[in-house]
Amino acid sequence: MKKTRRAKPILIISAILTVILVITAVVILRVKPNVDKIISGLYRAIIVSPMKSETHGSITYYYENEGNFNEGMKFWYDSVVPEAHSIGEQYFGAIDSKKPDIVIFPDEKTKKTYHNINNVAAWYLGEENSIYLDHETIGVTTFVHEYIHYITYAFCQENNISFEDIPAWFIEGIAEYISMMPGGYDPNSFTLEGFVAFEEINELTEFQNLVDKGLNPYIQSYAAIHKLIELKGQEAITRIILRTKDVDFYTAFEEEVGMPFQEFQSLVEGLLSSN
Ligand SMILES: [Zn+2]
Numbered sequence: 001m002k003k004t005r006r007a008k009p010i011l012i013i014s015a016i017l018t019v020i021l022v023i024t025a026v027v028i029l030r031v032k033p034n035v036d037k038i039i040s041g042l043y044r045a046i047i048v049s050p051m052k053s054e055t056h057g058s059i060t061y062y063y064e065n066e067g068n069f070n071e072g073m074k075f076w077y078d079s080v081v082p083e084a085h086s087i088g089e090q091y092f093g094a095i096d097s098k099k100p101d102i103v104i105f106p107d108e109k110t111k112k113t114y115h116n117i118n119n120v121a122a123w124y125l126g127e128e129n130s131i132y133l134d135h136e137t138i139g140v141t142t143f144v145h146e147y148i149h150y151i152t153y154a155f156c157q158e159n160n161i162s163f164e165d166i167p168a169w170f171i172e173g174i175a176e177y178i179s180m181m182p183g184g185y186d187p188n189s190f191t192l193e194g195f196v197a198f199e200e201i202n203e204l205t206e207f208q209n210l211v212d213k214g215l216n217p218y219i220q221s222y223a224a225i226h227k228l229i230e231l232k233g234q235e236a237i238t239r240i241i242l243r244t245k246d247v248d249f250y251t252a253f254e255e256e257v258g259m260p261f262q263e264f265q266s267l268v269e270g271l272l273s274s275n
Pocket of ligand 1: 143146172175
């Protein structure tokens with residue numbers, strides 16, 4: 001009996017040490033996004049849960065610095081967030097899903113210790129239904145971009161569509177396009193260095209690799225959505241997504257635009273390099 005009792009604390013201590021070592025290793029190794037997924041729940045519990053929180057308009061905001069939050073965020077929860085929701089619903093219709101949590105880190109450095117993705121100002125994680133950003137670098141357009149990811153994810157969930165079946169370039173293009181509206185930018189004003197075939201940026205990791213290489217796949221993704229809407233109207237976005245219930249994405253896309261995907265892609269490429 002005694003022996004067993006003594007053994008228990010040792011087991012617990014070694015288990016705790018193992019967890020601490022694993023966490024430290026993870027922080028030091030600067031994990032890649034796919035590994036992040038596995039441990040993000042753990043991170044969430046350790047880092048986000050103890051933060052202060054407030055709920056406004058069914059959205060819970062997590063933050064560290066009260067002064068920062070009170071001074072800076074009123075404009076966001078009163079104006080920016082409701083506006084982002086309403087813009088999203090103009091494209092996707094009414095969204096009834098739980099609204100996302102918004103986690104505001106005090107600065108970029110703290111944000112990076114949570115989730116070290118290079119060259120990314122903010123991000124939305126569907127599995128946590130949360131938008132992560134920081135006080136130092138967040139801007140309205142970036143926020144709306146992330147919020148549109150939430151709307152797109154929620155739309156897929158509400159319609160039993162696998163979000164993973166939608167290519168990364170399409171998801172990013174939608175978020176870029178809607179967050180730039182109503183002014184938008186004219187794709188003709190950009191010359192794109194290094195156009196990449198859309199079928200090579202189906203995965204988020206492929207998209208991120210291009211960003212890390214200094215390319216800007218956001219522009220060509222934006223241009224694709226711009227062209228799609230020019231040809232078929234803004235409802236084309238949800239029609240294509242809904243159709244992926246029955247056929248694969250590129251078949252759905254070709255049905256919608258009424259031409260082979262390569263032909264559509266050439267139109268987009270032409271749009272960008274015409275300058
Ligand atoms: Zn994005």
